[in-house]
Amino acid sequence: MAKSILFSLIIVFFPCLLEAQDTEILKPIYQLFDGMRAGDSTAIRRAFMPAVSMETILTDAEGKVNVMEGELLDFVSAVGTPHDERWDEKIWSYKIRRDGNLATVWTDYTFYLGDKLSHCGVNSFTLVKQASEWKIKHLIDTRRQENCQTSITDPRDEAIHQLMDNWHHAAATGDEIVFFETLGPESIYIGTDPSERWTKTEFESFALKYFARDTAWAFQPLERKIYYSKKGEVAWFNETLDTWMGVCRGSGILEKTNKGWILQHYHLAIAIPNETVQPYLKLLEEK
Numbered sequence: 001m002a003k004s005i006l007f008s009l010i011i012v013f014f015p016c017l018l019e020a021q022d023t024e025i026l027k028p029i030y031q032l033f034d035g036m037r038a039g040d041s042t043a044i045r046r047a048f049m050p051a052v053s054m055e056t057i058l059t060d061a062e063g064k065v066n067v068m069e070g071e072l073l074d075f076v077s078a079v080g081t082p083h084d085e086r087w088d089e090k091i092w093s094y095k096i097r098r099d100g101n102l103a104t105v106w107t108d109y110t111f112y113l114g115d116k117l118s119h120c121g122v123n124s125f126t127l128v129k130q131a132s133e134w135k136i137k138h139l140i141d142t143r144r145q146e147n148c149q150t151s152i153t154d155p156r157d158e159a160i161h162q163l164m165d166n167w168h169h170a171a172a173t174g175d176e177i178v179f180f181e182t183l184g185p186e187s188i189y190i191g192t193d194p195s196e197r198w199t200k201t202e203f204e205s206f207a208l209k210y211f212a213r214d215t216a217w218a219f220q221p222l223e224r225k226i227y228y229s230k231k232g233e234v235a236w237f238n239e240t241l242d243t244w245m246g247v248c249r250g251s252g253i254l255e256k257t258n259k260g261w262i263l264q265h266y267h268l269a270i271a272i273p274n275e276t277v278q279p280y281l282k283l284l285e286e287k
Helices: 020-038 041-046 072-079 157-172 176-181 200-211 274-285
Strands: 048-059 065-070 087-099 102-113 116-130 133-142 183-190 197-199 220-228 234-243 246-257 260-270
Touching: 020 041, 020 087, 020 102, 020 116, 020 133, 041 048, 041 072, 048 072, 065 072, 087 157, 157 176, 157 220, 157 234, 157 246, 157 260, 176 183, 176 200, 183 200, 197 200
Parallel strands: 048 133, 183 260
Antiparallel strands: 048 065, 087 102, 102 116, 116 133, 183 197, 220 234, 234 246, 246 260
16 A cells, blocks of 8 residues: 555444434544545545644554654545555444543554455544534554454444443543443442452442542553353453553453443452562562
């Protein structure tokens, strides 16, 4: 693929369980994708703000990181040109974050030239709401050829990813209603301190002082693996989180009810590398 082409035709797996505001945020992205498939340059341009920046992050054979900048007009011209092979960029997941008139959408993708896997990575959109419409202000992606996802692992995963991402986002935005409604009435939360084992009522009492702030705590999910019981009524997962304490591990159990999934058990732990265990033990001895 020519280096001037930053992004390719994207086939979207439309997400479920979107809130109304999320649907509005995604409209210009859908418009961009639809315009790409139709070769409609006018629709593609309308998805963007007049002044937009576009980049791709590449790592060469020597491990040097390069940022390749592009122009919207070149992009529109490239994707609007017929190709001998089908350009197919499959979207596997998405994450939406919003604060007022600013939003970001993060999507994992795998790109195919015809039936041949070309590369994979992440697309990151920054959007701004002007008047009543969201527009794309910035578009940047990463590219690699290793560890590329080639299929949806389980169609049920999307609902749980959305639930857990929203739960972490609620803590980051101080939304105690969404955060505590995600927990089941008999749920248990285990924190990083040996004394931190709470029922839902106890945890809510402990955490309300933090939710009185704009941000209770901000944990960013990095990865998550989900597993299911044979009947599909119980799910459990483990996830890696970027936190103020460094990288943490989270694990949980969810139960499927007539109202959807609820979180019945969550355990947060600080991930200590093996090479630092001895200094950690010495630190405990000094207490």
